[in-house]
Amino acid sequence: MGRLVEPQRNRVHKDGQQEYLARSPYSFSQHPGEEFGALVSFLSENSNKMLPVTLDPHAYLDPDVVLSIDTRKAGSEAAVAHLVTQVWVRNPVVLFLETDVPQSHEMKAMLYHIGIVKKQLMFDVNKRADARVLRAVLKRLTWGRATPFALIGGRPFTMDELRMEKQQGTLASLLKTAAGKA
Structure with missing residues (x-):
């Protein structure tokens, strides 16, 4: 019987001083209250920013599409929460x-x-x-x-x-x- 190996997406890597996961663990399904703020942030960053036409509008948005934050890095949940708070403040x-x-x-x-x-x-x-x-x-x-x-x-x-x-x-x-x- 082979040895069980942890999937690559769960492994933590070092990139200089930053820790990040090989695959983004952040999902709006886990943080649905932040999805609207992230969308407004995305749309307001630049008037030329558009949602991809291939995007499934009935599914949670892909954080990699609408966030300017690297959600693979440690502390990304707090960074996203701060970004959303700032969107509503501004x-x-x-x-x-x-x-x-x-x-x-x-x-x-x-x-x-x-x-x-x-x-x-x-x-x-x-x-x-x-x-x-x-x-x-x-x-x-x-x-x-x-x-x-x-x-x-x-x-x-x-x-x-x-x-x-x-x-x-x-x-x-x-x-x-x-x-x-x-």
């Missing part, structure tokens, strides 16, 4: 819009007139080359919400939900709380 309000949908314009105007968050990160989904796959990923991450929607402090809101929050007098408070993290 971008308390993120809008995923469709330029030809009236609710997109209404959403921008409503949030602008409240005036708490001066700058919103906006993505015109329908103008992106990766629109088909991005829409499907966004729908999965927001439990079925279609664009346009807003992320306030990392939490998704449709236009109807924003109207309801405004009518109940809680929208300004949500925005202040999200902006206060900045």
Whole structure:
């Protein structure tokens, strides 16, 4: 009977001072709350960054595609958590819009007139080359919400939900709380 050998992906290697695993152990299936933040980070790094058209939008995102962090290195979980926290601090309000949908314009105007968050990160989904796959990923991450929607402090809101929050007098408070993290 042969000797059992530990799979290569679990072995730790030394690269100068850094330790890393031969294969990334990090998975958004183990950290689903960080997946949306990682996606926003990826999309906001550079307007030319696109999701691969071959990406399966119904599966967790591949960390090697959307993260600028080498997830094979020791301490990568803490680095990803920090990156996601910083995404929401820098971008308390993120809008995923469709330029030809009236609710997109209404959403921008409503949030602008409240005036708490001066700058919103906006993505015109329908103008992106990766629109088909991005829409499907966004729908999965927001439990079925279609664009346009807003992320306030990392939490998704449709236009109807924003109207309801405004009518109940809680929208300004949500925005202040999200902006206060900045």
